[in-house]
Amino acid sequence: MAAEIPDEFIELLEALSEERIDEAGRARLVSMVREDASLRAVLREHFAVSRALASLERDDPGFAERTAAHVMKTAEEGEFAFAGKVTRRIARHRFAKGLAAAAVLTLAALPLAWKMLHPAKDVATLVRMDEAGIVLSRTPVKAGEKLTETSGLIRLDFHNGAVVAVEAPAKLTTVSGMEIALESGRLNAWCPESAHGFKVRTKSAELTDLGTSFGISASPDGRSEFVVLDGLVEVQKGSEKIRLEQGKALTSNAQDTLQSVAFDPSGFKNTWPLASxxxxxxxxxxxxxxxxxxxxxxxxxxxxxxxxxxxxxxxxxxxxxxxxxxxxxxxxxxxxxxxxxxxxxxxxxxxxxxxxxxxxxxxxxxxxxxxxxxxxxxxxxxxxxxxxxxxxxxxxxxxxxxxxxxxxxxxxxxxxxxxxxxxxxxxxxxxxxxxxxxxxxxxxxxxxx
Structure with a gap:
């Protein structure tokens, strides 16, 4: 049977989920997590789902079902199991029915708990410029950070040396220091040896850099085009993999296999100089x-x-x-x-x-x-x-x-x-x-x- 979880801890998490926790309570919650290894272990076990819940925007038809199944399982654990205590308190305070639904809502409201245990690291610097190329700001970008750009150009300087220039309109996520998820937009990247293996995922395919300069355009409907200006990349869609040399291009969409297309880098006339x-x-x-x-x-x-x-x-x-x-x-x-x-x-x-x-x-x-x-x-x-x-x-x-x-x-x-x-x-x-x-x-x- 799992160890008893302090009522104070449960109450603080409950206050956090209801957005009524004060600064003193927040500080106490952080302190308890940092000082008690058993609480950290319990959180890791029962709140692994919270990271996914904090990213509910992704398209995954089976996600809700898997989450509900996980919560139902935790709700059925022993008398002193952490999830059981949390969900019973929430049910007592808020719901007479729908224990699993309440637990999902509570977990979704606790991305901070995950962040306290696994703080996101800075992986790049976001450089913003005006139309004259004057740098307006340099701000750190963390792993998992989403960027939505409506106009202009930005540049991401990754700590591993990779340089990525992005032309708006664009939506992307810096998944890690070695990966970007490009939902829509156009980018050009240059990767030195220290960043070989850098990946860019689109809705329909994934590119892995093998050195050194490539361009990608992605549309919201899932169509993507990959061009290689220097070196070599690998493009993968499902089990299909194609190595693409400089001067070559591929296109992908949600339905068809990868298709070779004419090499035309002219669409990158704005991002290529910036990446250079x-x-x-x-x-x-x-x-x-x-x-x-x-x-x-x-x-x-x-x-x-x-x-x-x-x-x-x-x-x-x-x-x-x-x-x-x-x-x-x-x-x-x-x-x-x-x-x-x-x-x-x-x-x-x-x-x-x-x-x-x-x-x-x-x-x-x-x-x-x-x-x-x-x-x-x-x-x-x-x-x-x-x-x-x-x-x-x-x-x-x-x-x-x-x-x-x-x-x-x-x-x-x-x-x-x-x-x-x-x-x-x-x-x-x-x-x-x-x-x-x-x-x-x-x-x-x-x-x-």
């Missing part, structure tokens, strides 16, 4: 269109300087040459000579190109002035601006090879002012002014990953 660390761009500077890395690296545009993400997570084990290594301008603060940054054990780097590469070939005497800015989610470590330093880092950071007559910026021009690059005081915003024509003008920005 690009908070905002202005003027002639715009993010490249999402695609597999090799195609992004070869993007051309006759009217814009494209922001092109390159490799991430590169160990900083070799010297790095760059003309800009701090706030200031080139020309101006910096004279154009290359500075060497020595490697630092344990640090990892990533790079992003800012490149003007016109479509086709322009006449030699054709020039266009391009001015704009890009703001990143972290401080810039250094910027390579001239051909020699760019070529030295190509082998480690570039994702494709190409042939260009000219590279880098030009500090001496006959008919125009020199090109210029400026790094802001907070080291997060890069401003460029390019006088470009037939040649390729570009810089490589290094950030700590």
């Amino acid at each position: 660390g690009i908070l905002s761009t202005t003027g002639s500077v715009i993010p490249a269109s999402p695609d597999v890395p090799e195609k992004v690296a070869l993007s051309e545009d006759s009217e814009h300087v494209l922001v092109i993400p390159e490799r991430r997570g590169i160990p900083f084990t070799s010297p790095l040459e760059a003309e800009i290594i701090g706030p200031g301008s080139l020309p101006g603060t910096f004279d154009g000579s290359a500075k060497t940054m020595e490697p630092q054990a344990g640090r990892r780097l990533r790079s992003i190109l800012l490149r003007y590469d016109p479509v086709g070939t322009s006449p030699e005497d054709y020039f266009i002035r391009l001015e704009g800015e890009v703001t990143f989610d972290r401080p810039v470590l250094a910027i390579s601006c001239l051909r020699e330093s760019l070529e030295k880092s190509d082998g480690v950071f570039s994702t494709a090879s190409w042939t260009a007559t000219h590279r880098g910026i030009e500090l001496k021009q006959i008919d125009n002012d020199p090109d210029s690059v400026t790094l802001s005081e907070d080291r997060r915003t890069v401003k460029i002014i390019f006088y470009a024509g037939a040649s390729t003008d570009e810089i490589r920005v290094f950030l700590e990953d």
